Amino acid sequence: MFAHRSPEDCKVALIAGGTSGERQISLASKDGAMTALKEAGYQVDWLDPANRDDIRALIDGDYDVAFLCLHGKGGEDGTIQGFLELIGMPYTGSGVLSSAISIDKQKAKIFYDTHGIKTPASCYIRRSEPFNGHDITQRFGQKCVVKAATEGSSLGVYIVEGEQAIEQAIHDAQAIDTAVLVEQYIAGTELTVVVLGSGNTAEALPIIEIIPQADSYDFDSKYAPGGSEHICPARLTKEDTERIKATAVAAHNALSCHGVSRTDFILDDNGDAWVLETNTIPGMTETSLLPDAAKAAGISFPDLCKRLIESAFEKQLSQNMTPSTK
Numbered sequence: 136m137f138a139h140r141s142p143e144d145c146k147v148a149l150i151a152g153g154t155s156g157e158r159q160i161s162l163a164s165k166d167g168a169m170t171a172l173k174e175a176g177y178q179v180d181w182l183d184p185a186n187r188d189d190i191r192a193l194i195d196g197d198y199d200v201a202f203l204c205l206h207g208k209g210g211e212d213g214t215i216q217g218f219l220e221l222i223g224m225p226y227t228g229s230g231v232l233s234s235a236i237s238i239d240k241q242k243a244k245i246f247y248d249t250h251g252i253k254t255p256a257s258c259y260i261r262r263s264e265p266f267n268g269h270d271i272t273q274r275f276g277q278k279c280v281v282k283a284a285t286e287g288s289s290l291g292v293y294i295v296e297g298e299q300a301i302e303q304a305i306h307d308a309q310a311i312d313t314a315v316l317v318e319q320y321i322a323g324t325e326l327t328v329v330v331l332g333s334g335n336t337a338e339a340l341p342i343i344e345i346i347p348q349a350d351s352y353d354f355d356s357k358y359a360p361g362g363s364e365h366i367c368p369a370r371l372t373k374e375d376t377e378r379i380k381a382t383a384v385a386a387h388n389a390l391s392c393h394g395v396s397r398t399d400f401i402l403d404d405n406g407d408a409w410v411l412e413t414n415t416i417p418g419m420t421e422t423s424l425l426p427d428a429a430k431a432a433g434i435s436f437p438d439l440c441k442r443l444i445e446s447a448f449e450k451q452l453s454q455n456m457t458p459s460t461k
């Protein structure tokens with residue numbers, strides 16, 4: 136029932152929008168994916184989970200597969216994935232547990248650590264927990280990165296120096312998330328690596344080197360025109376390239392990601408590549424990192440979308456899922 140089918144026979148629910156802080160980014164991803172999916176030959180409707188009628192349409196409509204362009208909470212955290220599992224609809228990307236772990240930057244670190252993947256040292260502070268800037272600087276040094284645990288697009292990421300600034304940043308991050316992590320600051324080159332597939336078939340695309348206009352890859356560097364320069368393939372030796380690609384595949388598999396992921400790194404001056412996070416629904420605007428990496432590998436954006444849809448059907452088959460009766 137869920138075997139591969141030609142794009143012309145496949146009705147896609149492109150799910151984007153939602154209610155997270157990344158709604159606008161999701162809508163921009165939707166525009167990129169919509170064009171690419173149509174170019175690949177699919178029939179596509181956009182459905183927005185912020186709208187109840189659209190959620191009903193997912194249950195009652197005749198969609199064959201859901202293409203997820205929903206970033207942040209409610210979309211990248213296992214929530215929509217659980218709903219789609221319940222109604223038996225195949226969907227692109229990672230499953231419920233993998234999504235839920237990956238969106239939490241601190242929980243993901245536990246999996247990186249278990250698999251010997253280098254990630255900056257950090258501590259976790261829940262909203263009601265006491266904290267002390269002095270203890271934090273003793274542990275991680277004066278310059279730290281304070282992050283809302285489950286936000287994306289650099290929302291709630293503060294690179295700060297000194298006890299007072301660290302304490303203020305923790306307060307600010309706590310206002311937008313129930314948990315916050317404070318991380319050791321790593322100076323170096325920003326890299327990101329897309330991985331396609333899953334398990335033994337997971338493979339890394341060419342590495343992208345990011346040169347932000349600002350000091351870090353903040354919101355404006357990510358989304359403002361000319362906010363950053365992408366160099367792909369990154370200017371690395373063959374050995375470093377292979378080593379960092381293997382680490383990205385290891386991170387993808389440590390988190391049991393499926394279909395696609397994008398792992399962010401900082402490569403320091405000693406040659407150590409530190410994993411910051413793994414995104415399970417990477418941005419898909421036409422200028423996003425994911426289509427850029429695919430292009431460098433000779434995969435067009437429409438072909439990339441087709442691969443993601445095919446892997447959604449494969450995941451459905453391998454899980455032996457049956458749709459609920461209507």
Ligand SMILES: Nc1ncnc2c1ncn2[C@@H]1O[C@H](COP(=O)(O)OP(=O)(O)O)[C@@H](O)[C@H]1O
Pocket residue numbers: 240255280282286287288289290292318319320321322325350351352353399401411412
């Ligand atoms: N430990 C760190 N050391 C140095 N820079 C960091 C560190 N963590 C994050 N950054 C900077 O902040 C950006 C966003 O952080 P990241 O953890 O990737 O969160 P997200 O992209 O989900 O907002 C990174 O791309 C990088 O520029």
Ligand SMILES: [Mg+2]
Pocket residue numbers: 288289399411412
């Ligand atoms: Mg990131």
